[in-house]
Amino acid sequence: MESGDKRVLYALHAGEVAGVVAMGPPLSSNTEADTATVGELYQIHVLPTHWGQGIGSRLHATFIQYLDEAALLIGQVEAWDRNHRAQAFYLRHGWRPTGHRRQGPDHSSYIRMHLNAVTA
Secondary structure: EEEEEEEEEEEEEEOOOEEEEEOOOOOOOOOOOOOOEEEEEEEEEEOHHHHHOHHHHHHHHHHHHHHHHHOOOOOOOOOOEHHHHHHHHHOOOOEEEEEEEEOOOOOOEEEEEEEEEEOO
């Protein structure tokens, strides 16, 4: 599904939705991002019953393709500070923390990470 410059794609496994990826320009929570060079990965979600099957990596590859097609140099994502699984996934795929944190719900915070799209 596409809506303007935002995209949501899904992964099928045995005919059922197993995961989704959402992406587009930087959200309003990041006003310092240059929309001419930065694309934001809003979310990758894989159903727990499909973890470890490579679905998240394939969804991540669609985000890399989006950056390439849009000629964007930097990928950006925010992960909950307590979501260590997501952070480890992003680190394995070349993302690095920027040091920026944003307050989230329930005394949590979001950690911003960047990916150099040229070397991804």
